[in-house]
Amino acid sequence: MKRLAAWVCLCLALLHGQAQAGAEDEMMGFIVDNTISHIGHDFYHAFSDRLRATSRLDFNLVVRERPDARWGSLVTVEYEREVLYRRFLPPNTTQLNDEAIAAADLVRQQIIQRKLQRLLQDTTDLERDEL
Numbered sequence: 001m002k003r004l005a006a007w008v009c010l011c012l013a014l015l016h017g018q019a020q021a022g023a024e025d026e027m028m029g030f031i032v033d034n035t036i037s038h039i040g041h042d043f044y045h046a047f048s049d050r051l052r053a054t055s056r057l058d059f060n061l062v063v064r065e066r067p068d069a070r071w072g073s074l075v076t077v078e079y080e081r082e083v084l085y086r087r088f089l090p091p092n093t094t095q096l097n098d099e100a101i102a103a104a105d106l107v108r109q110q111i112i113q114r115k116l117q118r119l120l121q122d123t124t125d126l127e128r129d130e131l
Contacts, residue, residue, distance in 0.1 A: 029057040039073050039089055039096065040065035046100030047077070055108050077107050084110045 031048045035041050044063045059079060066074040077085040084107050
């Protein structure tokens with residue numbers, strides 16, 4: 001009898017959890033490191049440290065790098081499959097930390113602007129995914 005009561009309580013708890021999980025199914029706060037070289041990793045660490053220090057991280061980002069022998073590394077930051085930041089980082093790493101901090105501030109501002117645009121978008125006739 002105790003097992004049956006425990007099983008019923010567990011089922012009710014799971015059903016209650018599924019009912020509340022509707023809009024919160026997606027996990028937020030990830031900054032994915034898809035860099036290859038030492039320069040890319042240093043940029044990622046400075047970039048992610050700045051973002052974690054200045055924002056709530058209710059979004060996900062991907063930092064990608066494409067190294068090039070001639071120009072340095074092409075670093076991009078993507079938000080919802082759109083490139084928000086793209087820049088060649090030279091092999092000279094003296095200003096890398098400052099560049100990463102500036103990139104984090106720029107990306108944070110662009111994300112805020114896109115969220116505001118989404119809130120102000122008129123969707124009386126069509127849903128957001130139909131636009």
